[in-house]
Every structure is written in structure tokens, then in C-alpha cells.
Amino acid sequence: MIEVRKLVKNYGDVKAVRDISFKVQNGEILGFLGPNGAGKTTTLKVITGYLSPTSGNVFVDDMNVIEDSMEIRKMIGYLPEMNPLYHDMEVYDFLEFVAHAREIDKSRFKSRLGEVIELCGLKGVVHKNINELSKGYCQRVGLAQAIIHDPKILILDEPTSGLDPNQIVEIRGLIKNLGKAKTVIISSHILQEIQATADRMIIINRGEIAANGTIDELMSDFKGKTRLKLELKNADTESLKKVQSFNDGVLLSEYSEKDGVMTAVLEYPNSLDPRQDIFTHAVKNKWVILEMSRHKTSLEDIFRNLTIEGETTNAK
């Protein structure tokens, strides 16, 4: 099990990660989702021992990254962001070097190499120099070096960036497959990627966790709410709020007024339906309803909402 506890990481004055805590269970695929610069990579770099936390700690089983970094590194297979490789090396030599570094002996290396070549589709490029490979193949080599020692934990930082759609589908399938037996943390700024591979996702924004749960949980959390967009003429918010008071749980989440037309967005649980009340109230006050539309939330709305909201609150 991996546990990140109250993790803070600053780069000078820049607060990259602000007090993050979460757990990853054994055998779980955790998706780490967030816009660019949200602190995903920094968190992963702390887990893998490349950076030390400013405060807080990361625990893997009974060990922590500050004192037992070496032992933890042995358990982890890591594909860093941008997939750095030694471009002057042959694929075979490179994988052999990693295997030796991972304390795999010669006979085991032979069998593992065969498996990894099969898994990552590296047949035919094993004796090529890495700098002759296309980006897709480089990514496969990066994945191959991360899994060659059959690690318990696999950490993949943007594993499909720069790949073409076919390769992306392939790599996602591979990750899903590997995740059956391993604990996997996969980071991405692309929602579909996490949706396609992860059991659970953590949405991170501006160094803070914005949401944490299974995809179904996140969907129902937000799907439980309906958003109602209203455009009213001659209306005022004070009077509109009287409508809400009839219904517990209706919230006026945003409103604006321009040229006598008020635009308002209401949020309420699915169990409620205030539309009829609004209509009668409008008729009574001689308001003109220009628009009244319900909006269903998708996972993408949730993601955008969480990350954009964070941006505006942080900007204050």
C-alpha cells in the first residue's frame, strides 16, 4: 500500500504541492488527473525518491521515502515524464543495464527480456540504437525498462504523451493488463485516458486534491445535482430567492444581470424539481422566461469545474 501523508513540496517560492494526502491500495490502478502544472509530476517524483518532500512523507508498506528510499526504489518501476532514455545505447544493452541495476541475474534476464519484448511489442528493434527509434517505440522501451523487474508498484507519468491514437489504445490495454497484478499510479492531463485505465481517480489542481473517488462515485456525486439555467426578464434575485425558499436544497450558484435580463444558474439534487414553482412565481410577478434549460453533467464537466474553480479561488 502506498500512503501519501500531508505532502508539501515547494520549489523556492513556488508551492507545487500543498498538503496532499491519499492512499493507494495494493492491486489498484490509480489515475492521477489534473491540468498541466497541477503538481502531479512533483508528487510522483517524491514517491520515486527523485525529490525530497518539503514536509510530510510518503509511506510504502512500512517504509518511508525519507529514510528507506533505496528499498522503496527497488519495489518501483518508474516511467518518468518525457521518458528520458540513453539515446546512444542499443535497446538490448539498455534493458540489460536496467536489469542488472534491478538485481536480476543472467538467466532470469533472458526469460524476462522475452516476456517484456512480447508485452511491449519490441520485437525487431531489440538490436537497434535507441536514437533510431520512433517516439512510439521509445515509449515502449520506457515502459519495458519500468516493468523488466516485475515490480510490485508501477508509476507511469504521462505514459501515452506523443503517441498516435492506435498506439495510445495499445498502451492503455497494456497498462490495464499490468494493473491486474500490480499497484499502478498513472498520471495524465487527459480525462479519457484515466477513464479508460484507472479504477479510481484523484483530481489534483494547483497542488491540492480537488476530488478523490472511483469514476462512478465522482459521477454520482455530481450527477446527483442538476443545473438549471434561467434567463428572466424584469426579474430580481431577491424575489427569485423566495422561490428557492419553497424548496430545500436549491442553490443559486451564479447569476448576472445585463440590460434587464437576468441570467441565473440553479443547482439542486435530482430529487427536486423547482421548475413549476419558478414558472408560477414568474407568472405572478409578471416575469418573462426567456430560457429555462436543464443541463446534465458529464465527467468532463466535473473535471473542468473542479480545475477551473480551483483556479479562480486561488487567484483571489
Add this chain to the structure above:
Amino acid sequence: MRNNFKILYRKEVQSFFNSPVAYITLVVFLLINAWFFTSTFFLTNESDLRTLFTVAPIVFIFFIPAITMGLIAKEKNTGTLEFITTLPFSDGEIVIAKFLAALTLVATALLFTTVHFFTLLIVGNNIDMGALISGYLGLLLVGAAYTAIGTFASSVTDNQITAFIISFSIIFVLFILDKILVFVPGFLSSFLQYLSIDYHLSNISRGVIDSRNLVYLGSIILFFLLMSIRILEMRKWR
């Protein structure tokens, strides 16, 4: 532990000999030495390698920074530093393996200069073997000190050219110190002389192996290697 060194060392040596830079610098080093040595050898008519022992350390000032500039700077630049430091290697193992690999290249260069040594054996007489051996020992030690400085310079930047300039400058200052003694006040001169690499080297090349000289060179190597390790570790806290 020792196994980790072997794995890293092998990779570093391999990467040296995979790139043309090693061969080019090696050839240039040998050509320059050979030119200075053979052009005067038969004129002076002396059975020693003094020209080699004077010229080689000067050529080292360019040669060794060129070898060491990529050691860590290149890994920083291409991002592979993150890859290698998240493998189960300690930062110390990484730095020392790199240092030893670069030193191997320096030693290889010195090995090729023994062609002059054999020429001397064939044509010379009354050869002072002790002085020749201690001369080579001196070159190797000074080479190691320069390599440690180069490793340090390579660890402070991600730009190989910057690394070259930094190591060249440090080495040059240490080399020139005992040549500017006439310009400094007397109380400083013995101190500066002790800091000068060439002063210690000239003792060793004369065949006088004094513990003072060994301690000096040993401290330079140790100091710069420890600094490189510290700087590599500092990435964690930046």
C-alpha cells in the same frame, strides 16, 4: 554495493567508447604529446621522458575537461538523471562510477604514451627507471585530480560547454598558482605554492614521492568528489 559500481562503471565506459568524442580527444592528446616529445627528443639527447612529463599536464588542462564535461551535465540536460537516480543506486555510487570511468579514459591515454617509454628503452642508456615510474604515477594522480574537478564542474550545470569552462578555469588557476609567486607578498607565497598542482607534480616527477604531495592530491580528489555528490543530492531540496 560493489556490484552496483561495476554495473554503473561498465555503462559509463561503454558510453564513452560508443561516442566519437572519446576517440577524437584521445587522438588529439596523443598527437600533441608525440609532437612535443619526439621533436626535441633526439636533439636534447637525454635518456628521460621529461618533455612528456612537462607537456602532458598542460595538455590535460584541455583534455580532461573535454572528457568530463558530459559526465553529469549531459544526464541533467537529457533528463536521464531522473531515470538513473530513481534506480536503486546511491548518488555516491553514481558520481564515483562516473569519475572512475573518466579516469579510465585518462589512463588509457597515458597507456598509449608508453610508446615513448619503449622508444626510450630501445635507444636510451642509463635510464632512471624509478623516475619514469614515479613520473607516470604523478601524471595519473594529477589526471585523477583534474578528473575529480571536471566531475564537480559537470555536476553544477546542465550545459556541457559551461562545465568545460568551469573545470578548465579551476584547473588553470591551480596550475598557474606557482608561476605567479613573484607577484604575491612573501607570507602568501608558500601557501599559494602548496595549493599549486604543478608544484606537487614536479616533486613527484623528479622521483621524490613525499607524503605531502600525496596528501595534497588525495585531498583535491576527495574534496571535489564529495562536492559533486552533495550537489547531486541538492536536486532533492531545490
